[in-house]
Each structure stands twice: as structure tokens, then as C-alpha cells.
Amino acid sequence: MKEQLDYQASELGINDLKLKGFKVYEVNDTISKIPTYNRRDFYKICINTSKSLIHYADRGIETDGTILFFGNPHIPYSWEIISPEYEGYACVFTEEFLKANDRSESLHESPLFKIGGTPIFTLSAEQKVFIDSLFKKMIEEQETDYVFKDDLIRNYINLILHESMKMQPSENFFKHKNASSRITSLFLELLERQFPIETKNEPLALKTPQDYAQSLSVHVNHLNRSVKEVTGKPTTAHITERIIGEAKALLQHTDWSISDIGYSLGFEYPSYFNNYFKRLTGTIPKSLRS
Template identity: 30%
Template sequence: MITKVPVIEQCTVSNSFNGEVMVEDMAAYLNRNKNLVFPHRHNFYHFVLFTKGAGSHSIDFETFEIEPWQIYFMTPGQIHTWQFAGDIEGYVVNFDPDFFKTMLLKPDYLTGFSFFSGMVRDEVFVVQADKQKLLVDILERVQEKLSDRDFVAVSLLYVFHLLEQQHGRSKVVDGNAYNHTLLRNYLGLIEANYKDLHLPKDYAALLYITPNHLNALCKELLGQASGELIRNRVILEAKRLLVLNDYSISQIAYMLNFNDNSYFTKFFKKIEGVTPEEFRKKHYRYGK
């Protein structure tokens, strides 16, 4: 029997009466949530800093080996699991999607950070040595003043900007802010429209550029064709839906706007090498 992937709510894992945000030592968090090793999703933002330990964790079906000073970020809805080896030390931060809403004018402000883009390749990295002590000092100070909402919000935003200096801007080709903005806009449009728009030319029209320009931009900055980014997002959503056993293959094909089940199956197998049904049987057999 395959059990559907559950959604974990902030209140079920938090150690605080402040339901909006939680900052806690990793050891204490794991001790309270020792059974949280099965695949699950969150309805809140989540990030973890490992300062000690080993093992692995996966985000949206991509697996990463844990190492000291690795940090990972997750947006609501992503599927996640972990397997730890030995003692784990570090920090866990959870916060609701609306936590920064009252102090930020742009509702999509967080998606401007590379590690909150929803792309797994940007969500896991190792904190540079010169930032490690400062990051720990900030998180410990936030733990002490968790009841001061404004202090916590400002401190976390400072952490995000500090990490973006290392991780985000350094990965973008310097001197071409226009192309970077175009790429961010393209990724945002894919996230909003991937179920309905499957062709790069449709997105190029929304961005007021040519399909060739869009494709060259994606290859230059990401090493992928523009159409590949769309297909990858469709496939990711298909995988997420497949591990929710509520939906049949035909229903998933319909939800993703494929003309029929057969075409969806061929599309999925061409990219993943297995049929949707085979993928479903292979993943997350944790319920009996």
C-alpha cells in the first residue's frame, strides 16, 4: 500500500507559542520530532543549517549528502525527507508564508532570493567560512528574542541578504542585470503558467523578446534550453501528484493539460525513463 505524502503544519513541529516563526537547535528539534523521517511536505517556509553531522536529505526527489555548514531552504509544497547518521547539530528555522507580509510591500519579495526560487539546484549550498560565526550568532540571538516579532523578521531578512551575497549574485554573470531580471521573470512566469503554457514562444511573447533570445539567455545563465525549464517544471508537478495516491494517472494528465493519458505517459517516460505508474510504485512505500 502506498500512503499519500502528508502535509506537515507549523503548529505540529513548533516548540513555540508563536505560531508564525520557530528558531530552534537541530538536536532539540529532532528529539521532539524523532518520527519525522518519512516523506512529507510543509505548508511553511523551512531552512536548516547543519554545523555537525552526516547522512542525507532529499528535496523534490533530489538527494544531497549532508556536510558541516551546509544549509538548505524549502518553500511550501516541496516534498522532503531525511536520513541522518550519528549526532546532528545545527539550527532549524520555520516561518509562515505571511510572516513578512506586514513589513514588505512586495508580496513576492522572498522569491527574489535565489534560494527561495523553488529550484532545488539553488536551495542547497555550503556557507562560506567567513560567514559561519556571524550566522550562528544571529540565529542564537533570534532564539533569545523570539517573542520580539519585528526583531526576528529584520534579523532573518538580514540572514537572507547575507547568504544571497554569497550564493545568488556570485552565481550570476556579472555586469548583465537586465538578463538576470529577464531570467527571474521567466522562471516566475513558468511557475504561474506551466500547466497552461508549454511552449517557450508563449513565454517569450509575455517577456517581449524573441524565442531565440530567451533560449540563448537560459543556456548562458543556467546551461539549459528554455523549453527544458518548462518541461522540468511540468515533470516535477507530475511527480508530486503521483506520490499523492488520491489521483489517477488520467486525472493527473488532465490537471496538467495533456490531451490524453497516453500522451502524458509517453512524455513522462521520455524524460524519466519510467512510466508514471512505475514511478508511483517505486517511490515512498512507507505506509503499510
């Protein structure tokens, strides 16, 4: 029997989560399920032993055994339990709870939670015992009156995060649900790989939708339709925004000449770069250095 694994707010005390920023609970087949596939407003870590099918953004993974899952509030996901019995633990928390008094990188930049990352880890029997023990400690601590229990729970979560980063993520993701999602993901990844510009002597290699389509071995019309369908913006808009963003960074943080910056971004003549920059920003490049 197939079931969708999710939880009613009343059962998990999500209102409590919003007040304290954290909730930990045990997962088993007595909990009510609601089919969902959407974004949440909190991060989630879950250890689960079952045969499952997890949909994460436009990817999916089939599991059979014990896995550790990291849910990101920026990415929609759903969890389909296939086996009749399952067990595990989960905790949900806000970024504010985990990063209290901590000015380190944002959680969505973490290797475990970042968009495009792989959020599922297959655990050995030994790893399962250890991670289970951390969840049990959090459940116990959650019910105490200890003054510093929030700090202690944060330490347990961070221990899970660090132990997980030492593991290799699962590579069993099956392909994207549709070609548009897949090609858009590849385009955005390729676009991001063009930056930052590190030398003024090598101009930007890919500048137009045609350049990206050729590199991805697809027709430019297919690329344009896919990107617009998935992101709501044309391919050219993504490229333009990234070039302008890089231009501003180079103008503000390097001593390169405006001519060198324009050349590094693929503009053969300084006048082409000046006109392009002014048309899109309403001002000339030199103004950013005034």
C-alpha cells in the same frame, strides 16, 4: 546509522507557530525524529553540521560539513542524517509573519525559495560562526517581552536571507529520481523560456509537443507520458494555457494589432488565431479590447 531528521509538532511548538507565525530552536541528536517526505505549511531556514542526504522535490544532495538550507512549503523535502552526531539551528515561519507591512515580492519568488531554485549553501567556518550568532540572537529574543521583538526577529531573518544571496548555492545535486520527473522539469523550463513575447516580428518557435520533444532530444510519446504522469495534465494543455495567457497579456497591455499578436504566437493567418482563441476561451480576441 541513518536517521530521518524531522520534528514532532509538540516539541517545536508548531501550535505556537500558527499563533505567532514564527518559531526558532536548536537542532541536535536528542530531538525525536519522524521519517517524512511531504510539504509543510511554513517556510524553514536551517543551519546544520553533519553528513546528510537531503531529498528536495525530485532532486537530492549529499552534504558533509556545515550547510544552510531553505525549505519551501510548496515543495516536499526530507532530510536523512547519516553521521551519528549533528548540530545546528532552525527557524520556521509563515509568509505573513515575515512580510508583515511589506508589499515586496512573494517569498516563493525569492531566489532562495522559488520552485526550481537551489536551496542549499555550503558554509565556511567564518560564515558558520556568523549565521550561528544570528540564530542564537533570535532564540534569546524569542523569550523576551520586548514589544518590538517580532520586528527585530524579522530583521535577523532578512539578514540571513541577504547574506545567503551573496553566497553561491551548492551545485552537488544528483540527478532526478526518475526520467519522468527530469524530462517534465526540462519541458516546463523550456516552455517558460519562450515567454514573454517581446517582438511581433519573430513568431513563437516552439508550438507543439513535437517541437518540444525535438528540442529536448526525446521521443514525443515519452515526453507526453512523462508530463502527464508528473503533472496530471497533457503536454498540449500546458502549451495551450501558456499561449492563451500570453495572448491575453498582449491584447490587454500592447497596442499590437490582433493580426500581429496572432503571428507572434505562431499563427500564420489571423483567422487561425481567432478560431483558436474562441475555441479555448469562448470569446474572440477583440472582446478583450472592448
